[in-house]
Amino acid sequence: MTKAQNFITLTYLIETAGSPERLAAKIASDQSTGTFVPLPGETEELKNRVAARVVGLRALPPVAKPSFPTHEAGPFNRAEADIAFPFDAIGTDLSALMTIVIGGVYSIKGFTGIRVVDMKLPPEFGTAWPGPQFGVAGSRRLTGVQGRPVIGTIIKPALGLRPHETAALVSDVIDADVDFVKDDEKLMSPSYSPLEERVKAIMPMILEREQKTGKKVMYAWGISATDPDEMMRHHDLVLNAGGNCAVININSIGFGAMAFLRKRSGLVLHAHRNGWDILTRHPGLGMDFRVWQQFWRLLGVDQFQINGIRVKYWEPDESFVASFKAISTPLFSPQDCPLPVAGSGQWGGQAAETYARTGKTVDLMYLCGGGIVSHPGGAGAGVKAVRQAWEAAVQGIPIEAYAREHPELAQSIAKFADGKDA
C-alpha cells in the first residue's frame, strides 16, 4: 500500500484580499472534519483518520481586479493550494467526491476568486467506474474509419423540423459519404418531432445505404430526457432500430442519469457539454475542464465535444488545445480516453492547426455543420473538401497548395476562408 494511493488531491486557485494560506486551511477544515465550534467527539484520532491537509501552496502574483466584485481594496493575493483528502473519508462515489472536494468550496466566505484547477484521483476510481464502453477504438470500428479523423456533420436548423423534413436533410448527408451525423443537442424528443418518428423516418435509410455500400453512417440520436426511464426507452428505440450512437446532454441530465444509462447502454455515448461554459469561462472562477472531464470519463463518455480551433463561441484556441490534451491523457488506462470531438465553425480550414497543436494525431472527430452542408458543390463535395484538408494537414502541405489539384477544397477555401460562413 503506497501512500500516494490513499489520497485524493485537489488543486485550488485561491484569490483573496486576505491570506490565501488561511483560506487553503479553511477549505481543508470545512470540507472534512471542520465545523463552527469544537464539538464533543471531534478527537485527534478522528482528525488523523479523515482530515484533509494542505500539502502544497504556491504563491502567484497578486491581481489588481477581483474576480468576484468586492468593496475590499486590492491588490488581491493569489496562490495555488494542493489539498490532500484521505481516500477513505470520501470513497469512490462521484457525487460524494463532487460534494466534498468541490461543491462546498464555492460557498466559503473571503474569496474574491476560487477555481478548481486540478484533481488527482487514486486508482480505486479506475476500477470503481466503467469508463467509456467504446471510446476511440469502438468509434473507429463502428464507423470503419482508420488513419484519418472521423468526419461528421450536424443536422440544422436546431429546432422545428418535422421528422420527414429532417429525413430529407439526412438523406443528403448520408449520400455525401459522411462518417457521422448528429442531431443538434437541442433536439431531443419534442412533440413536433418525437424521437420515435425520427428513428422510423431515418434509420431505414441508414440501413439501406449500409446494405448497398457496406458503410454504416454513425447517427447520434438525441435521446436525453430528464427521466432516466424515459431516456432508456429512447435508448432502446434507437438500439432496436439498428442505431449505434446517442447525443447526451451530460450537464443537463447530471451524474446519476449518466451512470444509469451507462450501466444499460449498447450505444456509443456522444457527450455535448451544453451549460458547462459558465463553470469555466471566467479564469478566476469555477473549474478547469481538466477537472470536470474526469467525472464524465469515469461515468462512460465515449465521444466528447470540446469545441475546436477558431470556433464561433467564446472559447479561445488554447483552451480547446488544453481540453484535447486532457481527454487524450489516460486517467488509469488508455481505454479511458474518449474520442475528442472538434466542432463549431469547422470547415477544413482549421485542420492544419488542429493537427499541429494536438500532438499530430488523427484520433478525433471533426464535426462540420455549414462547412459541409453549405459547400457550393453540395454536401458530398463538402465531405471531400474536409477529407482533403486533413490529407494536406497530415502531409504538411499548405491548404492552398493542396487545393490546386483538389477542386472541392478550392471551393471550400473560396467560400469559408473568411471565417464567417462555416
Added chain:
Amino acid sequence: MTKAQNFITLTYLIETAGSPERLAAKIASDQSTGTFVPLPGETEELKNRVAARVVGLRALPPVAKPSFPTHEAGPFNRAEADIAFPFDAIGTDLSALMTIVIGGVYSIKGFTGIRVVDMKLPPEFGTAWPGPQFGVAGSRRLTGVQGRPVIGTIIKPALGLRPHETAALVSDVIDADVDFVKDDEKLMSPSYSPLEERVKAIMPMILEREQKTGKKVMYAWGISATDPDEMMRHHDLVLNAGGNCAVININSIGFGAMAFLRKRSGLVLHAHRNGWDILTRHPGLGMDFRVWQQFWRLLGVDQFQINGIRVKYWEPDESFVASFKAISTPLFSPQDCPLPVAGSGQWGGQAAETYARTGKTVDLMYLCGGGIVSHPGGAGAGVKAVRQAWEAAVQGIPIEAYAREHPELAQSIAKFADGKDA
C-alpha cells in the same frame, strides 16, 4: 387557448462592450432556429413555428468593470432582455428546457457578462412534473410541529465518525426534543460509516423514543449516490427501517437522478444545494436562485436549504430573503412550495430578523448546529433556547427582554451573540 400559455419566457441580464440588443437577438436565434449559415429547409413557416423572439429589452446603467475579464475598453453596456420561446419548440422536459434556454447561452461570444434572472413557465409544466410529495404540510404532519418553525440540528463533525459514534451524538439530540436531525450533506455512505450500519445504529433509538413520547424525530439520512439504483437501495433501507426523510445533494446527483428518486420515493426529500454557489455568487454571471429553484421544485424537493440571516458563508442576507420569497411563491399551486430551511450559524439570535424579513411566517425549518449542541446547558437547553427565540420573534419582544425569564435563551445570548460561535 391563451397566447400567454404557449411561451416560455426567460429574462437575461446581458453585459457587453457592444450592443445588448444585438446579443439578445443572437440568443433568440442561436437557441432556436439559428445556425451559422442560411440552410435549405430553414423556411419562414418553420421560423414562425419555433423561433424565439425578444419581447422586451430594458436598458440598465452601464458598468465600468466587466464581469468576465476582457481586453475591450469599457464602459460595458447592460440590459435585461425578455425572450419568449414557443412552448411547442421545447415541451416540458426539464433537461431540454435547461439545454435550450440556459445551457447554450453561456457559450455565446461577445458577452462580458450573462446571467439568467427570471423564467416564466406555462402551466403545462405544473401538470407534467410531480412537485413536492410532502412539502410544508407533510413536513408539519410528520414532525407534529404546528404554529412554530420546525427546529433541526446537524450531526457534526461532517466526516469521520463511525456509526456508533454518530449514534451517541444522535442519542443526545433526540433526547433534547429536537424536531429534526440531519446527516451533514458530506456524509453519504463511506466505507467507515456505511449507511446501512448508521441506520441500524440509530433508527431503533428514534423508534424507541417515539414509543415512549409519541414524538418521532424526523431524521434526514444522506442517501445520495451517483448510481440511482444504489440511491434507491439507500432509500429502501431507510424506509424499511421506519425512517421518513433523506438529504439529497441535488446539484451533485443531477436532474435525472432526482426525477428517478421522486417517482419511487416514500421519503421527505431534503435538498442540500452544495455546489450551487458558483452559479450565482458573481452578480453579473450565472443564474438567479429564482430560476434554478423552479427546476428542483418541479422535480420534487420537499425541504430546500437556502442559508439564512448572518450565515457563515459568502451569501448576503438579502439573497437569502429573495430565495425564501422565491420558494414560498407558488409556481402553479400552493402545494408546489417546499419548506424553506434556514441554516448555517443559526442559534436563535437571527429569529427576529428572519421572521420580520420573510413575511412574518413560521413556515420554515430553522437548522442550528453548534447553536444547539454547543449550548452551555447541553442540547436540550439549546433546543429550548431556539424555541424561546422564536416565541420572542413572533410576539415582537426583543430577545434580551424575553431572555430575562428564559434562562436557556439568556445562556445562548451570552455564548453566541458575538456571532462567532454558533
